């Protein structure tokens with residue numbers, strides 16, 4: 618699983634960080650950083666929740 622974020626869509630509202638702070642971090646510079654682009658299967662449920670709850674639909678999962 619690889620996390621893909623469309624940074625043109627992301628508005629750094631940190632919804633994803635609230636769900637998975639070990640994977641997503643919005644820093645003081647107001648940009649989103651992906652701390653772990655390739656989390657394991659154990660994290661899939663949380664990442665899918667991020668995908669669903671991102672208000673900008675900026676997150677997707679690539680399985681490659």
Ligand code: SF4
Nearest residue numbers: 627628630631633671
């Ligand atoms: S929830 Fe979506 S819009 Fe908000 S910081 Fe995460 S990727 Fe960006």
